[in-house]
Amino acid sequence: MPELTHEVFNQPEPLVDRNLFALHxxxxxxxxxxxxxxxxxxxxxxxxxxxxxxxxxxxxxxxxxxxxxxxxxxxxxxxxxxxxxxxxxxxxxxxxxxxxxxxxxxxxxxxxxxxxxxxxxxxxxxxxxxxxxxxxxxxxxxxxxxxxxxxxRSNTGVxxxxxxxxTSRSYDPRPVPWRDKAGVTMGMGMTEKQGGSDVRANTTRAEPLGQDEWGARYAVTGHKWFFSAPMCDAFLVLAQTASGLSCLFLPRVLPDGTRNAIRIQRLKDKLGNKANASSEVEFQDATAWLVGEQGRGVPQILEMGTMTRLDCALGTSGLMRQALSLALNHTSQRMAFGKRLVEQPLMRNVLADLALESEASTALALRLARAFDRREDAHEAALARLLTPIAKFWICKRGAHFAQEAMECLGGNGYVEEGGQGVMARIYREMPLNSIWEGAGNIMALDLLRALRKADAAAALAQELAPVRGAHPALDRMAAGLPTRVEEMASEVEARRLAQDVALTVQAALLRQTAPDAVFDAFCASRLGGDWGQAFGTLSARTDFDGILQRAWPH
Known part of the structure; x- marks a missing residue:
């Protein structure tokens, strides 16, 4: 009997051994x-x-x-x-x-x-x-x-x-006291079963134990429903003290070398994010030290949330770029109906639309990071307050839809978990996380309203958009109406729409200053001018598909 076999062809080579930065x-x-x-x-x-x-x-x-x-x-x-x-x-x-x-x-x-x-x-x-x-x-x-x-910094001794x-560049995962380590990591424990994002409903309590070189020491008893990365060396947690909800520093190993009373109940079985351990924990008179003022835990956590929300926008932007690169790699090698997939008109429309979304997300996330570098500047500080909930809301909200469309470019190969193609399935399972973690969409809309109560929010937005006035009619129309909407926004009902429109307008303004005309014109025509459908791949036939795709190419 002859051996039954076949030659494998028309399958793309994996996208490996390339410089991600040089090609971005x-x-x-x-x-x-x-x-x-x-x-x-x-x-x-x-x-x-x-x-x-x-x-x-x-x-x-x-x-x-x-x-x-x-x-x-x-x-x-x-x-x-x-x-x-x-x-x-x-x-x-x-x-x-x-x-x-x-x-x-x-x-x-x-x-x-x-x-x-x-x-x-x-x-x-x-x-x-x-x-x-x-x-x-x-x-x-x-x-x-x-x-x-x-x-x-609110606890001088710690x-x-x-x-x-x-700030050390040494990774040391050993469970030993801080003084015996070359580097440490930290986590946070805020949410509880009954409260979720409403941390004021927390029931975990902290009883005073006296003072030492790290300040006011407490015994913490209670639980945390989401306690990510429980192998970190220490955590900032929220607990009720005599003056209200307070922020405390809780190390995993105490200075004397004993294990702190952090009891891990179980690990979360999550949709994605599999490599990371997220847990449920209980504290049984765990030792912790006060950070900041008693009763000021919520403002403290909001300040930390600003930075993790930046990372949500950055992370989703990175995942978009990876998904786009995988889609371009596959379609540039796979043949169908006598042509490479990337040569098929409808596929080119989908890929170019994804490329626009990816570049706009990258531009907005980087602009927000720049504001963090210049927080001493009044304009940048106001912009950081305004853009953090907007970027987190809009970029992360687009992620899951983006991943689904990119996966569809690979067809059935994108849906399997094995081998190199399994990366796309992993991206798809990961994408919803950044939209949920550190405040889902409605929480971001409420944060936007808080930012708008600052008198300088509308002025900061107007200043940011000023350099691109006259660049595109659709951008001008949207930008002209935003200051009034920002100033008059008092109701929660339309906060999501406002976040969307500010995000799109700022993205367009940034693309005018960082991207070629092909990208800027197509983005404005589709996202701001209404020449677009309800799904990716609905750009106008007048779009410069060649210019957009060449810019996004991952090879």
């Missing part, structure tokens, strides 16, 4: 606009690493072999440890070495010299997007470390001892 023209142009003179050598190095076949293997393994909870050791002692696949630690080490955690807060230190200077947050934002293309799930503890580091380790 929208990101490069966005950096030139937001951080002129920035040394991008570290980003090029990170782009090579993140695009390598080896690191993509680690990303696959970290998601395939998910974290495992061990509440007790073999002798029955309580340990509350989560075991990760070795690939998880490889990825964490790479992210920390790239400075994606707390390093922007130490930009004046020798460890950060020459790595960004006055553009430290923009540099970090670009790196965060590039790393997201490789593996987003492990960036949860990285993002939380970034967000909580400045909050610790900040003195922990800040150098939080």
């Amino acid at each position: 023209r929208p990101l490069q142009d966005g950096l030139r606009f937001n951080a002129p003179g920035l040394d991008t050598a570290p980003l090029s190095a990170l782009g090579r690493l993140a695009g390598s076949a080896e690191m993509q293997m680690h990303a696959r393994l970290a998601n395939t072999h998910v974290p495992e909870l061990h509440t007790h050791d073999r002798f029955g002692r309580r340990i509350d440890e989560v075991e990760f696949h070795p690939s998880y630690h490889v990825l964490m080490n790479a992210a920390v070495q790239a400075g994606l955690h707390g390093t922007p807060w130490a930009s004046s230190l020798p460890s950060a010299a020459g790595r960004g200077g006055g553009h430290a947050h923009v540099l970090r934002a670009a790196g965060f997007m590039l790393f997201t293309e490789l593996e987003p799930a492990i960036l949860c503890p990285i993002s939380m470390t970034y967000a909580v580091t400045p909050a610790l 900040f003195r001892d922990w800040a150098p380790l939080l």
Whole structure:
């Protein structure tokens, strides 16, 4: 009997061993606009690493072999440890070495010299997007470390001892006291079963224990319903004190080397984000120290939320770019009906539309990061307040739709989990997270209303749009009506629509300053001018498809 076999053909080669930064023209142009003179050598190095076949293997393994909870050791002692696949630690080490955690807060230190200077947050934002293309799930503890580091300044003793380790580029996962470590990470524990986003409903309580070198010490008893990355070295948690909801610093290992009373009940079985451990925990007289003033926990958490929401916008933008690159890679090699898929008119429309969305998201996310670098400037501070909920709402809201359309470009190959094609399925499962985490759409709309109550919000928006006045009729019409809408917005009912329109208008303004005419004109005509349908792939036949696709090409 002859051997039954067949030759495999018309299947695309995997998208590996490429420099993600060198091939990302929208990101490069966005950096030139937001951080002129920035040394991008570290980003090029990170782009090579993140695009390598080896690191993509680690990303696959970290998601395939998910974290495992061990509440007790073999002798029955309580340990509350989560075991990760070795690939998880490889990825964490790479992210920390790239400075994606707390390093922007130490930009004046020798460890950060020459790595960004006055553009430290923009540099970090670009790196965060590039790393997201490789593996987003492990960036949860990285993002939380970034967000909580400045909050610790409210506790002089803790900040003195922990800040150098939080900005260190050394990854050290050992469960040992802070003084024995080369670097640390931090998490947050805010939400509870009964409250979710309404943290004022928290029931966890903190009883005073006296004072020591880290200030007011408390015994914390209660629970947290979402406690991500429980193997971090310390956490900021919310608990009720005599003066109300307060923020406390709660280390996993106490200064004397004993384990703190953090009891991990179970790990969450999530739709995506598999490499990251999210848990439910209980505190049984766990030791913690006050950060900031008693009763001021909510303002403290809102300030930290601003930074994690930036990361949600950055992360979704990175995932969009990865999904677009996979779609372009597949369609440029796959033949159907006598042509490559990318040559088919309808497919070109879909791909170009996705490319517009991806570039606009990248532009807005980078612009928000620039505001973080210049918070001492009144305009930038006002813009940060205004754009944070807008960028988080709109970019993340578009992510799931984007991923579905990109997956459809691969057909059935995009829906399977195995091999290189399985990356698209992983993206699809990951995309909804950033829209939900750190405040879903309605929470962002409410935050937008809070930002609008600041008298300088409308003025900041007008100033941001001024350089592009007259660039496109549709942009002019939208921009002309926004200041009045911003000033008069008093009801929650239309807050989502306002967030959408401000996001689209600012994206268009940024594209005028960072992108070629093909991208800007098509974006304005479709998103602002109404020459568009209800799904991706409905751009006008007058669109410069060649110009848009050549700019987005990942090869």
